[in-house]
Amino acid sequence: MGSRASSLLREEEIEEIKKETGFSHSQITRLYSRFTSLDKGENGTLSREDFQRIPELAINPLGDRIINAFFPEGEDQVNFRGFMRTLAHFRPVEDNEKNKNAAVSEPLNSRTNKLLFAFRLYDLDRDDKISREELLQVLRMMVGVNISDEQLGSIADRTIQEADTNGDNSISFNEFMKVLEKVDVEQKMSIRFLH
């Protein structure tokens, strides 16, 4: 994790990040400049306040959760490596990923990993299940104040019913994947990083 105070990005680091995330050189440097512009404290790491300073994130219903997703368990600071690791999930899937060496486990931006990232945003207590309460929380955040609890509750129930195949009244990761199999996740969860 080593939070180094240096604000320059060295070549070895770039290479390592490239290998880990699959970003290209120019993308990494561009994102690094973004990282430094966000980093007001100039200590090479970002804290939650740095993220919250982004104005659009404040009005995003999922803003808090997204910010939390960047920080590993229990940590309050994220360095550039962690930043890139999270962003790597949103890299577009390319066809020539297949010829990577088999030793590297599935790249971070594979469909499964994308879905896992989204799943973890729902599943806060990390029990690998989206329970009814967790679903309700997310629904409440997305839908706003005008909807009563019962309506929301019925939506949540219906959602779980549709997805739940093993009857445990919550959505596991496999059920989550199955429900979204018709959705083009590779396109939906990709951002075209401009060069």
Add this chain to the structure above:
Amino acid sequence: MLIDSCGFSPSRSAFVMSSRIIPVVLVLLVGSVLHTAAASPSDHETNHTALTNGTAHQKKAFPVLDLNYEHVHAPFEISLWVLLASLMKLGFHLIPRLNNIVPEKKVPPVMNADVFFLCLLPPIILDAGYFLPIRPFIENIGTILMFAVIGTLWNTFFIGGLLFAVCQINPGYTMDLGLLPCLLFATIISAVDPVAVLAVFEEIHINELLHILVFGESLLNDAVTVVLYHLFEEYAGAGTVTVLDGFLGIICFLVVALGGVLVGAIYGILAAFTSRFTSHMRVIEPLFVFVYSYMAYLSAEMFHLSGIMALIACGAVMKPYVEANISHKSHTTVKYFLKMWSSVSETLIFIFLGVATVDGTHHSWNWIFVTATVILCLIARVIGVIGLTYLMNKVRIVKLTTKDQFIIAYGGLRGAIAFSLGFLLNEEHFPQKKMFLTAIITVVFFTVFVQGMTIKPLVELLAVKKKQEAKRTINEEIHTQFLDHLLTGIEDICGHYGHHHWKDKLNRFNKKYLKRYLIAGTRCEEPQLLSFFHKMEMKHAIEQVEKGGGSNVPSALPSTVSMQNIQPKKPTVEPERMLPKLPKGKEDEIRNILRTNLQKTRLRLHSYNRHTLVADPFEEGISDIILRKRKSLNTHINNYLTVPAAPPDTPVMSRARLASDPQARGAKYNADNVPTFQVDLASPQSPDSVTLLNELKKVEDQGLMMKAPSSKSMEGERDQQKLTRCLSDPGPSADEDEDEPFLK
């Protein structure tokens, strides 16, 4: 009388006269019998068309039966044609659309270009625009625009230039075709036609991406066609086109395209605004949709802007707001009228095309020209598609494969618009008009016949991805929205102003300003998720009512389904049945139907058992279910009457609590097992809760029996929750007001 009806009147044209022979022949005998006496018209006809000489008003034998064909001849013929078209469509829907049938005794009416552009084309385009799938359209808008604009330009110049070169080989034979007429011809022939594309692609059920690409292209290239057509037509007479003209042409293109969209959008907003106030006059709602759209089209055509783009913009802009405002029945009306009109139009267009083919007066066959045109069209299309795809794939996330490219190229059909544009050419300026028309018809024939017929087997052969038939589930809806928010957030973190950023901004603008003014009542604050949920429930309820009755009774009773499932729940057996939340009106309907049907079944059971040896096990089960259902209903009614109203938790507070500490919400929920009746009168910001209260009142007045959709677990608290849920139906109040008089 006979003489008059044979129409020796000056105001009729030759075609029309000869086409009246059939009706005249049919009534010939009757007429001759009745009118042996005199030839002059009688008094009672003076209020008909003024063919009567009106001189001698002497009294004669009162004509018991009379024939006055001119009076009705125009609508009569139109109706006859429409009827013929529809009958043919009934009979020949398997055979390709172009019918060369020449009605035996009639001289066929040739299509008038005005009729085509003003009457036949708008319904098809409006139908397409109103039901345009917006999301894929916007997602692929870059690709679509590239194909429409650059693709069409490339086609035009390639075909025009090479055709000119070909014609230079033998100038005499091809009537001294200059460069500009060639380019004009190329403009007409190079645009992909929306009518033909719609007609063919509808049948092959191809996946959404390809459909929207080809179809979007066919719609948007209208602007290019309009500009180029006028440009070349103007300057073909002059003989040269300067750079300045080219520059003006580009500006003109922008004006035409954007102007058309603007006109359409304005009319769309007007229509949406009008529909806000129609809650008291539901019957005229569809009229507004149609008339405003047609006006948009005509206004755009008036200014030489792109009428098609105006129509598409109008339909697309007005749809979300109008759908929220109009009643369910109006929505159905609009949908089916549009489909009906566009279907008839399409058939008529193809009939006219077929007729025009056979009608020799417009043709002048010219081997070189025609074959060159056909070949060049194909080549230009293929090269254009390949080139553009190569460029676009560098920027697209989802790349287009070779298969996709093939389908896009193959699906570039030409149709009636090309023919009509050719028809509009002035013969004096363009002595080669007949040659043009022949070539156009040949290309249209070729693309529609050959390509159109073979595309379906090719799609199967190449195993191109087909359209997914299944409806969107609520899971997909929720998660898609979730992902949208997520992606917007990530884009903001990256500082990248991408797709999602602008989409989000548009949504916010929409919610803040437009929805407030354009959607009636409280629906404007309803989040998209909720309206989607309502729609689903409504659809589901209607399906159930349609199914419900007779032996399907168990499926209509959610509680009984759960009780019947003694074995472990089969996941594949429609879990939705377990938990439908029916809007109130439908609930009553179902109740009535069930009550009558249930009684019938029981009676039937009795008599049946007496006379048959083998009792139907299914029917036996029914009586058990009926008994159990009655029992459960009774218990739940008691529960309902004693449910306490928990202290209301204002939404603001709950959101605040949620925002600060996400886990607290969960904890609180577990503690409060009693369901919350959000009778939140005090809070001003929840209009939905007020309607909730009104509905509660209504419910109590009617003494509504509680339906009991119990869950699989049958815990007490869950039952109560679901009870409250049934009551808390927030269905569009406008809709229910309208429905009640019809149901009760």
